[in-house]
Amino acid sequence: MRKAFTRTLVELAEADPRIMLLTGDLGYLALEPFSDRFPDRFLNAGVAEQNMVGVATGLAEAGFIPFVYSIVTFASLRPYEFIRNGPVLHQLPVRVVGVGGGFEYGPQGTTHHGLEDLAVMRVQPGMTVIATADHRQHASALRATWDLPGPVYYRIGKDDTTEVPGLDGRFRLGRAELVRAGRDVCLVATGSVAAEAAAAAEMLGERGVDAGFVVVACLQPPPTDDIAAALGNVPAALTVEAHYAAGGLGSLVAEVVAERGIRCRLRRCAVLTTPDGVSGSQRFMHQAHGLTREALVETALEVLGAARR
Amino acid sequence: MTQPPGTTTLSGNAIRRIILEQSKRANVGHIGSGLSVADIVAALYGGVLNLPALDHPDRDRFVMSKGHAVLALYAALHLRGWLTAERLATYCGEGSILGVHPEHALPGIDFSSGSLGQGLSIGAGVALAARLKGSSRRAFVLLSDAECNEGSLWEAIMFSAHHRLANLIAIVDLNGQQALGYTENVMSLTPLAERWRAFRWDVHEVDGHDAAGMAGTIARLDTRSGAPHVLVAKTVFGKGVSFMERQIKWHYWPMSDDEFRQAIADVARAG
Numbered sequence: 001m002r003k004a005f006t007r008t009l010v011e012l013a014e015a016d017p018r019i020m021l022l023t024g025d026l027g028y029l030a031l032e033p034f035s036d037r038f039p040d041r042f043l044n045a046g047v048a049e050q051n052m053v054g055v056a057t058g059l060a061e062a063g064f065i066p067f068v069y070s071i072v073t074f075a076s077l078r079p080y081e082f083i084r085n086g087p088v089l090h091q092l093p094v095r096v097v098g099v100g101g102g103f104e105y106g107p108q109g110t111t112h113h114g115l116e117d118l119a120v121m122r123v124q125p126g127m128t129v130i131a132t133a134d135h136r137q138h139a140s141a142l143r144a145t146w147d148l149p150g151p152v153y154y155r156i157g158k159d160d161t162t163e164v165p166g167l168d169g170r171f172r173l174g175r176a177e178l179v180r181a182g183r184d185v186c187l188v189a190t191g192s193v194a195a196e197a198a199a200a201a202e203m204l205g206e207r208g209v210d211a212g213f214v215v216v217a218c219l220q221p222p223p224t225d226d227i228a229a230a231l232g233n234v235p236a237a238l239t240v241e242a243h244y245a246a247g248g249l250g251s252l253v254a255e256v257v258a259e260r261g262i263r264c265r266l267r268r269c270a271v272l273t274t275p276d277g278v279s280g281s282q283r284f285m286h287q288a289h290g291l292t293r294e295a296l297v298e299t300a301l302e303v304l305g306a307a308r309r
Numbered sequence: 310m311t312q313p314p315g316t317t318t319l320s321g322n323a324i325r326r327i328i329l330e331q332s333k334r335a336n337v338g339h340i341g342s343g344l345s346v347a348d349i350v351a352a353l354y355g356g357v358l359n360l361p362a363l364d365h366p367d368r369d370r371f372v373m374s375k376g377h378a379v380l381a382l383y384a385a386l387h388l389r390g391w392l393t394a395e396r397l398a399t400y401c402g403e404g405s406i407l408g409v410h411p412e413h414a415l416p417g418i419d420f421s422s423g424s425l426g427q428g429l430s431i432g433a434g435v436a437l438a439a440r441l442k443g444s445s446r447r448a449f450v451l452l453s454d455a456e457c458n459e460g461s462l463w464e465a466i467m468f469s470a471h472h473r474l475a476n477l478i479a480i481v482d483l484n485g486q487q488a489l490g491y492t493e494n495v496m497s498l499t500p501l502a503e504r505w506r507a508f509r510w511d512v513h514e515v516d517g518h519d520a521a522g523m524a525g526t527i528a529r530l531d532t533r534s535g536a537p538h539v540l541v542a543k544t545v546f547g548k549g550v551s552f553m554e555r556q557i558k559w560h561y562w563p564m565s566d567d568e569f570r571q572a573i574a575d576v577a578r579a580g
Binding site for chain 1: 370419420422423426427429431432436437439448464465530
């Protein structure tokens with residue numbers, strides 16, 4: 001998604017001189033198409049993320065649309081109060097771009113795992129929160145939201161090749177994308193781990209379970225009606241996210257289920273443990289936290305069994 | 310404004326009187342901080358800032374980064390005719406947007422503030438934007454000395470110097486005090502001017518109670534090229550009210566009736 005991000009941003013910036021790109025000294029071999037094409041609208045703000053967001057606030061007040069870029073944790077957590085008191089409080093069009101959500105920086109260790117960005121961004125009023133499933137959907141999401149009047153948070157993945165089958169790059173602000181309908185169980189996923197959920201839904205079908213699959217790339221504004229519609233006619237549902245269980249997609253879906261009184265057994269497939277220092281590849285980490293396609297299939301069968309009892 | 314350089318149309322003591330009246334009426338503190346910056350605000354709003362109108366796009370921007378002293382700014386906006394007496398009298402009232410810290414919803418407040426260490430970054434963004442757009446607008450940021458405890462402030466200091474933001478003017482209210490003690494005892498800032506100089510800023514050590522002097526200093530700054538500027542403004546916390554000067558308790562303390570009468574008398578005596 002990094003390449004899709006830069007490529008799409010260059011396209012947009014060709015047409016609109018308000019777009020600027022600031023980085024916290026990250027993005028080697030990712031941002032060059034922008035920095036080469038628009039050197040005057042590109043700024044390496046150094047390893048100083050708080051200041052970068054503050055500067056972006058001042059730029060946005062003057063009419064620019066600044067994108068600030070860093071790894072998920074450094075983009076969302078380090079400057080969090082600057083985001084709150086700047087773009088959110090003033091409702092300015094600053095775009096915070098966090099690269100490598102979940103365990104995409106697996107072996108880099110816990111400091112580089114992006115596991116709470118969606119939660120902390122989702123609680124900020126007026127903040128649009130987007131975590132796309134693949135590079136095609138990211139390009140669509142960027143085209144659909146780059147000029148929103150208020151702030152936007154984008155969680156983007158590092159993978160520019162994997163595509164979620166059937167999603168076809170669809171994105172609508174405030175909506176969820178139904179990839180396949182199913183009567184037995186519904187898998188609802190966000191971010192690049194959605195590819196695992198898509199595969200799990202396929203595998204469940206092969207085992208005679210009619211599994212639906214929905215991608216929630218826009219967590220705020222929340223696609224409440226779409227979630228309610230997807231879960232209204234199934235006995236069980238799984239949310240799938242590379243994120244802590246609290247506050248992210250699972251929480252969002254649980255809110256909809258509870259507030260709408262939907263009769264659906266929900267299981268939040270997410271990171272449930274306290275960091276223990278263990279790290280490894282993204283695949284290893286997904287295995288450790290039950291986020292692989294195989295693990296999701298087993299969880300779906302278990303939840304479905306419980307729901308039917 | 311077409312005020313001649315080095316003059317000011319606002320009186321620091323007129324600002325002080327309003328600070329005292331409103332703080333007493335609302336029975337709130339943060340009085341000493343407001344009194345400390347009254348002359349700085351008088352200089353800025355009495356002629357330094359280019360403010361053809363509060364919504365003029367190319368007006369100078371002002372960030373009250375030490376947001377807890379904003380009552381001085383409300384007073385200045387009132388004295389300039391931009392804030393009615395009726396609205397001023399809602400200070401700290403129920404449902405008012407005139408709180409202890411500034412909200413940009415109030416005309417005349419460019420940026421909300423209240424969390425220390427954030428304003429200079431915003432000012433740097435304003436200054437950078439002006440340069441990119443070819444605008445003559447300048448960014449002024451009023452900082453407290455204790456705010457220099459914040460690490461993020463030094464990010465902004467480095468950034469602004471690196472990008473040679475000559476149209477950025479910071480003013481540090483060097484009153485030597487913070488909420489719970491004297492800055493020298495909490496976390497020493499000395500030598501503060503030297504520290505800014507070492508970070509490649511154009512540093513001016515000034516008397517923070519000489520509004521005309523500060524206006525003159527600012528008028529002589531090169532805001533088109535070169536380093537960003539900082540006025541390290543020596544002030545007295547609680548300035549103008551004898552029993553508040555240099556007293557820690559007046560960071561938070563509200564006034565009794567007797568104290569209010571004496572404070573008003575002190576300020577009236579000073580003119």
